[in-house]
Amino acid sequence: MATGLKHAAFQVRYGIAAVVAVAGLFVLGAFVSPNLTFRISYAVSFVVLAAIGLAIIFGIMGVINLAHGEFILVGAYVTTFAVTAGGFPLPVAMLAGALVTAVFGLVVERVIISGYVPNWIGQRTVGRDLIKPFYDRLADSMVATFGLSLIMVQGARILFGNSIDQIGVPFGSTAGYPDYRIALVGITAGVLALVYVLFTQTVFGTRVRATMQDEQTARALGIDTERTYMYTFAIGSGLAGFTGALFAPLLSMQPSIGDQFLVEAFVAVVVGGASVVVGTSLSGLLLGPIDAVLSDQFGEFAGRIALLGTAMLALRFLPGGITGFIDRVRTMREGGS
């Protein structure tokens, strides 16, 4: 109990210190060199937003969703259509994009990942399960979601053509930098805070973390782990859809839009480690500046090579990612004091 309290105090103390430090740096940077600060913080939020949905699904369910980019595509397309065809205001359209993607994710989880629907049909027709759930079958889940991704990209191309009309970027600009991109930084912080509260302060979050730590014990204690997985996947998909919605005004709407997020998303998950919020935000803070500075100086290729190199270095020297490293430091400190 005492260690638990100390644990929590440690987390809160350093967490608040880190948040204050980052915010302070941002404000300081905005006075010293606004353009560079905005560019770097935009890169950070790009990495975080690209990765968060993937990180939730991977960290909690042990499923690698290679169709992650296509979930982003769904969110972006729904938002764009809601504005251009439906005439909704942009914030409503963005929420719609996130919601539709969450529902879509729910369907995907039921039909493919958990195999609930095919097995339900199987039980009634041939009297046995047809497929095995993909939980913790990393390689198989990758292959299956890749099939899904192929279908979705080509399906979008067949239905909507090679590109659709883009919506305009809202707001004006400050110091030569678009306001919308600055707003994105704030929204990213909000999303992170929300996810943090959801997973640490609610009953649902406790269930999710219990399931993540030890599925069998959680089930023995009466948690419906299958339902937890289902909602987790829907939340992860919804966040991917929200990412798509947020970037809908900024990127050209092509069926291959998801590919632009893949490198950042996967590298961030590899570097971040198991903890969703802490890992993703820290790897965003690490990778964003690397990507922004190198891409500016030497072109997109250099930025991507640097990300690949960072991922390999992180896998070599930080097994378990940044959060694994933090855990080790914490254990050492607590052992010492």
Next chain:
Amino acid sequence: MAAESPAADSRSAPAAIARLRNRLEGPNTIGNSRWFWVGFALVLAVLVAIPIVGSGTGGQFSLFLVLGLLGLSLSFVWGYAGILSFGQTVFFGVGAYTFGVVSINFPSPTGITGAVVAGTVAGAGLAALLGYFMFYGGVRDVYVTIITLVSTLVALTFMAQTAGSEWTIGEAALGGFNGMPGMPLFTLGIEGLFSFQFVYNEYEVFIPLLGTRVFDPFYYLVLVLLVAAYLGLRVLVNMDFGRVLVAIREDEDRTMMFGYDVERAKLVAFTIGGGLAGLSGVLYAARNVYIDPSVFELYFATLPVVWVSVGGRKSLLGAVAATIAVEYLRLSLGGEFALVAVGALLLLSILFLPGGVVPWVDGKIARSRLVASDGDSPGGPAEVSDS
């Protein structure tokens, strides 16, 4: 096993065959019965006859066989060593580009033969480099997959920005999205001594009963290489090295505890896979006399994974068969729905037949045989074990 031959008559023909089969057969490959080899010979005969019977299809079929080599490389790396690599197409593309650069700079038969070697070595070398950093750097399991996936995207980003004139190696311009045209026609041999042009060099041969038919020498070259690669890999996976690879696939930590050098074994397997993919890329570029960065696209990188998971990743034969079948389907469907069909095929096969088609069929045959010869093999495991 059919290989217990007394040493005394080891020079006679049946004993030689038995020794050969002993090398080719083992628990790591499907098809260890006499009937399998009869079927294999039949399929081979069909493959030899295809360009003769259906005049004109030989050209497309040579493409399928080239890609069969690529499928074979992934089947070996993924199905036997347990390394799911999305990067086989990187080695494929690097092999193709290396072949292009070397052959454009040295457009003589000797130069082109050297370019084939250079392309294969480049594929293997890149795989060795990447594999060294991954396996000795402690990158494992699914993270290897992610790293290879990211490598593919990096390679595409790199090749796409090579349009400028500063990206010229000797005579050869890499050309960005426009690709690299102007490779010399694929001619192997040594100048002055002997050389033979394999592409755009069709022979008209008169065959009794069938009339005049066109032979494409390139098709037969690829067929020979594919069969050699298949049989070579069969020998390899049934050797001790192959057993170690399978042990690593099943349980890496335990294999390490038994004292095997897991990293080195994985690196060697990955390098061999990279070399095969590189050779496949060389032949691809030689066949099309052209190469462009589309081979680095994510879509192309997934195709080997589709072939191998549909055919059965733990079966080299399945990989080749599924490569030819899926590519045939993809090209004959054509149009925009081909990709949807490929995706659906992948999804359904991993959902309902996670092991792949060929091992499933093999299991069915084995089971029906067990039922048929119940007395001979009491309660034996469901494996094909003839004689």
